[in-house]
Amino acid sequence: MAKRISHKGSLCGVARPLDAIGDWWSLLIIRDAFDGLRRFGEFQKSLGLAKNILSARLRSLVAHGILDTVPASDGSPYQEYVLTQKGRGLFPLLVALRQWGEDFFFGPNEPHVMLVDKAKHLPVRRLELRAQDGRMLMAEDTEVIPPAQVD
Amino acid sequence: MAKRISHKGSLCGVARPLDAIGDWWSLLIIRDAFDGLRRFGEFQKSLGLAKNILSARLRSLVAHGILDTVPASDGSPYQEYVLTQKGRGLFPLLVALRQWGEDFFFGPNEPHVMLVDKAKHLPVRRLELRAQDGRMLMAEDTEVIPPAQVD
DNA sequence: ATATAACGGTTGCAAACTAAAACCACAAGA
DNA sequence: TCTTGTGGTTTTAGTTTGCAACCGTTATAT
Numbered sequence: 001m002a003k004r005i006s007h008k009g010s011l012c013g014v015a016r017p018l019d020a021i022g023d024w025w026s027l028l029i030i031r032d033a034f035d036g037l038r039r040f041g042e043f044q045k046s047l048g049l050a051k052n053i054l055s056a057r058l059r060s061l062v063a064h065g066i067l068d069t070v071p072a073s074d075g076s077p078y079q080e081y082v083l084t085q086k087g088r089g090l091f092p093l094l095v096a097l098r099q100w101g102e103d104f105f106f107g108p109n110e111p112h113v114m115l116v117d118k119a120k121h122l123p124v125r126r127l128e129l130r131a132q133d134g135r136m137l138m139a140e141d142t143e144v145i146p147p148a149q150v151d
Numbered sequence: 152m153a154k155r156i157s158h159k160g161s162l163c164g165v166a167r168p169l170d171a172i173g174d175w176w177s178l179l180i181i182r183d184a185f186d187g188l189r190r191f192g193e194f195q196k197s198l199g200l201a202k203n204i205l206s207a208r209l210r211s212l213v214a215h216g217i218l219d220t221v222p223a224s225d226g227s228p229y230q231e232y233v234l235t236q237k238g239r240g241l242f243p244l245l246v247a248l249r250q251w252g253e254d255f256f257f258g259p260n261e262p263h264v265m266l267v268d269k270a271k272h273l274p275v276r277r278l279e280l281r282a283q284d285g286r287m288l289m290a291e292d293t294e295v296i297p298p299a300q301v302d
Numbered sequence: 303a304t305a306t307a308a309c310g311g312t313t314g315c316a317a318a319c320t321a322a323a324a325c326c327a328c329a330a331g332a
Numbered sequence: 333t334c335t336t337g338t339g340g341t342t343t344t345a346g347t348t349t350g351c352a353a354c355c356g357t358t359a360t361a362t
Contacts, residue, residue: 013263014182014245017252024173031165034290040339050321055340065255077329078339086255091290092278093247094165100244101168104216104237111298112164117282118294125283127243130276131268139185139242143269147262191310201350206311228358229310 020064021090025049025057030087031094033067038080066090096127171215172241176200176208181238182245184218189231217241247278 021027025047032046044054058081061067066087069079098115106112115124129137172178176198183197195205209232212218217238220230249266257263266275280288 013249013252015179016256017248018175018178022175024169027169028166035295053321088290089251089254092280093244093251095280096244096247097168098164100240101164103240105167113295113297115293115295117288118292120282122283124288124293125281127278127280129243129246129278131271132273132276137268137275139239141269142266142275144186144264144266146264202311
């Protein structure tokens, strides 16, 4: 199911996650899960994807520990798919994706959905990367150091 | 090339970006670009993917305005691939992906590369979503509202 | 000048994956 | 009983992927 990255035994911190969520549909399923969708049919209706694909994706997400199946919530004899802690950990990533999308994929006046905080109903802030001392960091202010060099 | 999301004319703020970067390799190419790689051969050596695939991905990323081709930097007659502003806008997403990966895909004592700020060589902070007033927001503290309801 | 190798791809083809549609099992309702 | 809805699996066709081979151009060596 995974794309079987072959050339390295151990994947880096960016590649490993991609093995779990690096396909088109998985993140959309996860986004819908954050929106409260739980049932097979709900996902299918929302995303409009083929049922076999949805079935495979859900199975894969469960196998990766991102979703969990719970027996039922109402009386129905079916199972539901809920985010695990690991799955909920994807929230910042989803926000980053959304903010990037709004920045570059929508015209300046094109309407789009907005992420607001429930308490005040105001749009959320932008995600910002900061140093330990609070300085905001751009990409060029950072670097990646190998594990041995942790001192 | 895109997976051709068919069921809706207009993709949402999460789906549109996925059309551009929602495949396994693109984000890895972009990460390498953030690390300073610019040449076809550099990407290929780093990622170990087939040349035709790399060729297609680079072309797609250029078509999506994430990479740009510049004639040369040293004397060589070839082109180089550099991140556009849009491409650099993916930095938070990449950080989110990396942090999630480190949280859930590495054992507690498993060594991994670390993202540090160049000035102090200390690990960066976690990405945090905050409300306008600075409150930290979890997923369940937020909701998505449709464009009409912007008041 | 000629051969050789490296770079930056393109092309062909087999294997793997994706997806549309049909089908199946079960339960509830008419 | 017959039909409908849910939650899938199977079948089959179409697309994508990736390995390998090849091509044209440019450096390097002879």
